[in-house]
Amino acid sequence: AQKITQTQPGMFVQEKEAVTLDCTYDTSDQSYGLFWYKQPSSGEMIFLIYQGSYDEQNATEGRYSLNFQKARKSANLVISASQLGDSAMYFCAMSLTTSGTYKYIFGTGTRLKVLA
Amino acid sequence: DAGVTQSPTHLIKTRGQQVTLRCSPKSGHDTVSWYQQALGQGPQFIFQYYEEEERQRGNFPDRFSGHQFPNYSSELNVNALLLGDSALYLCASSLRRTGRTETQYFGPGTRLLVL
Numbered sequence A: 001a002q003k004i005t006q007t008q009p010g011m012f013v014q015e016k017e018a019v020t021l022d023c024t025y026d027t028s029d030q031s032y033g034l035f036w037y038k039q040p041s042s043g044e045m046i047f048l049i050y051q052g053s054y055d056e057q058n059a060t061e062g063r064y065s066l067n068f069q070k071a072r073k074s075a076n077l078v079i080s081a082s083q084l085g086d087s088a089m090y091f092c093a094m095s096l097t098t099s100g101t102y103k104y105i106f107g108t109g110t111r112l113k114v115l116a
Numbered sequence B: 001d002a003g004v005t006q007s008p009t010h011l012i013k014t015r016g017q018q019v020t021l022r023c024s025p026k027s028g029h030d031t032v033s034w035y036q037q038a039l040g041q042g043p044q045f046i047f048q049y050y051e052e053e054e055r056q057r058g059n060f061p062d063r064f065s066g067h068q069f070p071n072y073s074s075e076l077n078v079n080a081l082l083l084g085d086s087a088l089y090l091c092a093s094s095l096r097r098t099g100r101t102e103t104q105y106f107g108p109g110t111r112l113l114v115l
Helices: none
Strands: A003-005 A010-014 A019-021 A024-026 A032-039 A046-052 A064-069 A074-079 A088-098 A101-106 A110-115 B005-007 B010-013 B019-024 B031-037 B044-050 B053-057 B064-068 B074-078 B087-094 B110-114
Touching (some): A003 A088, A010 A019, A019 A110, A024 A074, A032 A074, A046 A064, A074 A088, A101 B044, A101 B053, B005 B087, B010 B019, B019 B087, B019 B110, B044 B064, B074 B087
Parallel strands (some): A010 A110, B010 B110
Antiparallel strands (some): A003 A024, A019 A074, A032 A046, A032 A088, A064 A074, A088 A101, A088 A110, B005 B019, B031 B044, B031 B087, B064 B074, B087 B110
């Protein structure tokens, strides 16, 4: 079954500290993409970072990095130097394109609270 | 560069009514996907439109239908509304590329409340 699992419903982190949000995925496809999105209370899903299944290096975007461990099927998001504005829901998602069909699967999310 | 826009932002309907939600994709994008996000859950894929046709559909009943226009904008229609249809409806746009993963960009969503 194709699935994204986020086991941390909520996380706290002190301002300026780093935090890791966990994500594991399940698919038998060889080609897939992994994404992280941030959803503030306003509701909009903000794209943060992307990792392709064939990418050998971990993706980085500013303070965000994706710790991709293909053999373990994990794609954890690391936020360095947390800021108060990082408080939000974070969703891990997987994109699959097989035989012209399309799937975009989201996890249940992790709520991050940054403490001053 | 305009991002994905959605209208209206909020909507209140009663059971049995019909609703139409609208989405304009990010400039340069040709594919629109719709998602339903219930409170406290992740988004669930409803369907995707490309070249004015529904290309893929999630596990949603026929009460959910859509349309894509020549300018790539899209509508989501829901008939015979149920209380359980209350949710945040998200539109996402992307550029379709053969054999490559598409990054989706989301709009601010429409919050639908069914009473």
